[in-house]
Structures are given as structure tokens and as C-alpha cells.
Amino acid sequence: MIITQKKPIEELMAMLEGATKVGLVGCGNCATACQTGGEKDLAEMKEYLEANGKQVVGTAIPDECCQKLLVKKEMKAFKDLDVDAIVCMACGDGAQTVADNVKLPVYPSNNTMFLGQVERVGVFNEACRMCGDCVVGTTGGICPITQCAKSLVNGPCGGQKNGKCEVNPDNDCAWIKIYNRLVELGQEDKIAVTRADKGYAAFSYPRKISLKEGK
Numbered sequence: 001m002i003i004t005q006k007k008p009i010e011e012l013m014a015m016l017e018g019a020t021k022v023g024l025v026g027c028g029n030c031a032t033a034c035q036t037g038g039e040k041d042l043a044e045m046k047e048y049l050e051a052n053g054k055q056v057v058g059t060a061i062p063d064e065c066c067q068k069l070l071v072k073k074e075m076k077a078f079k080d081l082d083v084d085a086i087v088c089m090a091c092g093d094g095a096q097t098v099a100d101n102v103k104l105p106v107y108p109s110n111n112t113m114f115l116g117q118v119e120r121v122g123v124f125n126e127a128c129r130m131c132g133d134c135v136v137g138t139t140g141g142i143c144p145i146t147q148c149a150k151s152l153v154n155g156p157c158g159g160q161k162n163g164k165c166e167v168n169p170d171n172d173c174a175w176i177k178i179y180n181r182l183v184e185l186g187q188e189d190k191i192a193v194t195r196a197d198k199g200y201a202a203f204s205y206p207r208k209i210s211l212k213e214g215k
């Protein structure tokens with residue numbers, strides 16, 4: 001899931017300077033789970049904006065704000081409305097998908113934080129940094145890129161103290177976790193696997209995947 005957090009409201013208000021009539025677009029999936037772009041969040045945003053001199057002229061919550069076709073359909077609701085700007089209450093991907101479908105300024109109300117797991121309602125753990133070459137098959141299902149503060153792929157830095165990371169002692173050392181997990185799985189031999197350093201020169205942004213074109 002893409003984890004988002006609300007921006008400070010002053011930031012959004014600064015972006016909205018000069019805009020009076022505003023449309024709100026949320027997301028029925030990740031941003032709803034993150035409590036940043038679901039029905040309740042849009043209702044609260046509407047109340048705040050209207051108490052602060054804006055007029056909310058329409059709202060939409062596509063099931064997923066990153067789905068171009070879904071968003072295109074939802075944005076038709078704004079077509080005949082007099083709108084100065086859209087506030088997108090999804091992730092950065094959603095904001096761009098909305099922007100692709102309207103000839104209006106689109107302002108994000110959220111910061112997009114990471115790809116994460118839902119531990120429980122309202123608690124999220126960063127899990128994958130989308131490196132494009134997954135190595136967790138040799139690391140006991142634990143991502144060294146994300147869970148090690150230095151993203152080391154071939155073992156620990158040696159700085160851990162009492163099993164905690166030297167960079168952020170709130171976290172367990174990823175490589176101790178990886179070692180323990182491999183022992184548990186009877187795969188200790190994998191600790192010695194040499195993994196290629198993560199050079200990010202192998203691709204340039206933006207990346208594209210097309211199943212149809214086989215790439």
C-alpha cells in the first residue's frame with residue numbers, strides 16, 4: 001500500500017491562494033486506509049475549507065486514484081462545474097493521474113511517504129523501496145534495502161549495539177534479523193551469497209512496464 005500523510009494545512013492553503021471554488025478528489029483505496037483521502041477526510045477538508053473562505057463545489061472518490069480510466073470517469077463530474085482548482089487527497093501518483101484528466105491546477109493535500117505494510121489500523125511500516133531487483137529470496141524475506149538504515153546488501157556494518165541499529169536505535173539491526181531468519185529457515189548458507197550492489201544506473205526515471213508489449 002502507498003502510505004500518505006496529510007501535509008500541514010497551511011501548505012495547502014498557500015497553494016490555494018487565489019482559488020475560491022475548489023473540487024476535492026480522494027481515493028477509495030490506500031488514502032482511505034491511511035485516513036488521508038477517504039470520505040471522512042474529504043468531509044473534514046470541506047468543512048475546513050468552507051470555514052476559511054473557499055467554496056467546495058464538488059467531491060469525488062475514485063475506487064483507486066492511480067487508475068487512469070477510473071479517474072477519467074470520475075473527473076467528468078467536474079466538467080460542467082465552475083472550478084478554480086482541484087485538491088487531490090490521494091498519493092502523488094493519484095495527484096498526477098487527476099492532473100492528466102483536468103485542465104486545472106491540482107494541489108496535493110498529502111505527502112507520499114512510502115510503500116508499506118499495514119500493521120494495524122493507522123500503523124504502517126515501510127517495507128519496500130522499489131529497487132527493481134528484489135533480493136528477499138536470499139535474505140529470509142526481509143528487505144535489506146528498506147530495513148537496514150544503510151541499505152547494505154551483503155551483511156552488517158558492524159555498528160549494531162545490543163541488536164539495535166547504530167543509525168536508529170529504535171530499530172532492530174536488519175542484518176541480525178536476516179541472519180536469525182535464515183537460521184530459522186535452515187538457509188544459513190544464503191548469508192554468504194554475494195548480492196550485486198544496488199547501482200541505480202541500470203534504469204532512468206520514469207520507468208514503464210507494459211505487459212502487452214512484453215517490457
Ligand code: SF4
Pocket residue numbers: 127128129130131132133134135136143144145146
Ligand atoms: S529488495 Fe527490497 S526494495 Fe528491492 S524490490 Fe525487494 S523488497 Fe523492494
Ligand code: SF4
Pocket residue numbers: 147148149150151152155156157158159160161164165166167168172173174175176
Ligand atoms: S546496524 Fe544493522 S541495520 Fe543499522 S546500518 Fe548497520 S547493518 Fe544496517
